[in-house]
Amino acid sequence: MTLTTDHSRAVADGAHTHGAVKPEGSRAERRTSFSLDEIPVPHGREEEWRFSPADRLQPLFQADLGTTGVTVEVTPAPEVTVETVGRDDARLGTAGKPGDRTAVTAWNGFEQATVVTVPAEAVATGVTSVRVEGVAKDATATHVLVRAERHSQAIVVLDHAGDATLTETVEIVVEDGAHLTVVSVQDWADGAVHASSHRARLGRDAKLKHVVVTFGGDVVRITPDAEFTGTGGEVEMVGLYFADNDQHQEHRLFVDHAVPDCTSRVTYKGALQGSGAHTVWVGDVLIRANAENTDTYELNRNLVLTDGARADSVPNLEIETGEIAGAGHASATGRFDDEQLFYLQARGIPEVEARRLVVRGFFAELIQEIGVAEVEERLLASIDAELEKSMSVITGAPAVEAPTA
Amino acid sequence: MPTLEIRDLHVSVETKEGPKPILRGVDLTIASGETHAIMGPNGSGKSTLASALAGHPKYTVTSGTVTLDGEDLLAMTVDERARAGLFLAMQYPVEVSGVSVANFLRTAKTAIDGQAPALRTWGKEVRGAMENLRMDTSFAERSVNEGFSGGEKKRHEILQMELFKPRFAILDETDSGLDVDALRIVSEGVNRAKDNTDVGVLLITHYTRILRYIKPDFVHVFVDGKIAEEGGPELADRLEEEGYDKYLGAGAVSA
Numbered sequence: 001m002t003l004t005t006d007h008s009r010a011v012a013d014g015a016h017t018h019g020a021v022k023p024e025g026s027r028a029e030r031r032t033s034f035s036l037d038e039i040p041v042p043h044g045r046e047e048e049w050r051f052s053p054a055d056r057l058q059p060l061f062q063a064d065l066g067t068t069g070v071t072v073e074v075t076p077a078p079e080v081t082v083e084t085v086g087r088d089d090a091r092l093g094t095a096g097k098p099g100d101r102t103a104v105t106a107w108n109g110f111e112q113a114t115v116v117t118v119p120a121e122a123v124a125t126g127v128t129s130v131r132v133e134g135v136a137k138d139a140t141a142t143h144v145l146v147r148a149e150r151h152s153q154a155i156v157v158l159d160h161a162g163d164a165t166l167t168e169t170v171e172i173v174v175e176d177g178a179h180l181t182v183v184s185v186q187d188w189a190d191g192a193v194h195a196s197s198h199r200a201r202l203g204r205d206a207k208l209k210h211v212v213v214t215f216g217g218d219v220v221r222i223t224p225d226a227e228f229t230g231t232g233g234e235v236e237m238v239g240l241y242f243a244d245n246d247q248h249q250e251h252r253l254f255v256d257h258a259v260p261d262c263t264s265r266v267t268y269k270g271a272l273q274g275s276g277a278h279t280v281w282v283g284d285v286l287i288r289a290n291a292e293n294t295d296t297y298e299l300n301r302n303l304v305l306t307d308g309a310r311a312d313s314v315p316n317l318e319i320e321t322g323e324i325a326g327a328g329h330a331s332a333t334g335r336f337d338d339e340q341l342f343y344l345q346a347r348g349i350p351e352v353e354a355r356r357l358v359v360r361g362f363f364a365e366l367i368q369e370i371g372v373a374e375v376e377e378r379l380l381a382s383i384d385a386e387l388e389k390s391m392s393v394i395t396g397a398p399a400v401e402a403p404t405a
Numbered sequence: 406m407p408t409l410e411i412r413d414l415h416v417s418v419e420t421k422e423g424p425k426p427i428l429r430g431v432d433l434t435i436a437s438g439e440t441h442a443i444m445g446p447n448g449s450g451k452s453t454l455a456s457a458l459a460g461h462p463k464y465t466v467t468s469g470t471v472t473l474d475g476e477d478l479l480a481m482t483v484d485e486r487a488r489a490g491l492f493l494a495m496q497y498p499v500e501v502s503g504v505s506v507a508n509f510l511r512t513a514k515t516a517i518d519g520q521a522p523a524l525r526t527w528g529k530e531v532r533g534a535m536e537n538l539r540m541d542t543s544f545a546e547r548s549v550n551e552g553f554s555g556g557e558k559k560r561h562e563i564l565q566m567e568l569f570k571p572r573f574a575i576l577d578e579t580d581s582g583l584d585v586d587a588l589r590i591v592s593e594g595v596n597r598a599k600d601n602t603d604v605g606v607l608l609i610t611h612y613t614r615i616l617r618y619i620k621p622d623f624v625h626v627f628v629d630g631k632i633a634e635e636g637g638p639e640l641a642d643r644l645e646e647e648g649y650d651k652y653l654g655a656g657a658v659s660a
Contacts, residue, residue: 338462343499346459347513347565348487357512361503361548 069140109141134164204230
């Protein structure tokens, strides 16, 4: 067993890191429920809301949500089927239960769910695209279920664009032996408020690559949960975010190692710029008493590009058995490295270009791991567009509005 | 003929206790094609001279002038100095994660020349230069300086010197930490650059052994922030015999 903790570079100005507050009790004791009554409207000081702008999320805490604020459009790979089903469909609600208020309002608020199914043993020959487009500001609930039946393989990309006030459930069921990649891109317009509960359940020898990319919107709060239900499962969770002035981007992950012989890898990287830019990353990993031979590692890195931005980073690792293969986490939040800039500038590269190189480099490894070429290209373009905003501060040129990717 | 001219240069470094003077009046003129060795004990300010010339933000020039071919170098930003033809091979090259050597070299070459190098010849040139420095071709795909050994970092610095073709190159203790083989390979690279481009070289070193491979035209002994003695190559031989004791014993020796 190896247990590693690397906090050597964990603290920068305005950054708070791991260990500030220990959640009460075990993550296993957190209440989960489909009932609105059992998960009441938070007052904002609860562990799971303490970093969040609860006032800006208020509309999504309400019980009476509409369903017309977004449209959901799916372009499936040839092998993949798409259905729109009612609330009573038995396939819904099988991947865990809601764990916080916006998740429970999402579950109770939707009327029709979008079900994307990769049939057993099918290997999808293309990317399946799910486009969630904000069309009105009314507080809205929506539900998407992605099912990879046994021994199937597919890549599903969810795109969020436009302006919306949305609470969303993304259920992900990866049956025995299936290999599924789910990418969720939050490229909202300014003003959007988005809460999303991703709940994944993995069967025996199932593999899930779960990718979250957050650029746009005023408030985005994603809570991906992954639960292993059979041995030999593997989950890789990758996240990339870029927060500007007054944007709040929060990613709270929970990996539940409930059975033996499973592997999880979590890598989230973020960049922040501008006053009021706030990112939160919380990574909870629970290794239950019977989850022997678990192998887990989680990493969060934040790059603070300008003054006035704040990154919170809280990895939590709970281990209830000594019989594990490995468990570790690392968290680091740092400022731009002046020595890197000097090195690049000393090679004739102007400051703006040097900063762009460093930030692209910071994300590059992660982007290459996504493994979906069209998503990778779009991300690099989005990162460049984001950088143009902070570069204008350096060059004195007027800010260029980021083109939507 | 292009010259790098340093006149009465005073440089301070910021510390918690306020600015601390490091360089106390450096005078030095380097012409194209010349190789000047600066030797001196640790802490004498040799590396500060290198970093200050390149424009490192940690150092403040409090008085004096530096001109490159008559242009005021000190008025230029770090990248402008590089584009004006100054190159610094760093003592501790910095890692840049996620930026490949190939991408870095092309970006820097484009910035220095003001136009992208011709695709067809550039690749060949890079491969050839890497081969000469006994660098494996897989190097091009690695992140800049990330996981490089000490010797690999120094080869990568000299690779840049060969490819960027600066008018003046400062080599800041390029020899430190190198074994004999690596020292020879790196020195050959410097000599190739000298043969091919008429570059003026300011070679900063603590030891004399690199001077067996790179022949200096002039040797300057640096003590307590300024040049204490100057001479030809024979001065290096004397230092090899006598060390720096004579300069240190009685405190600073005025030049």
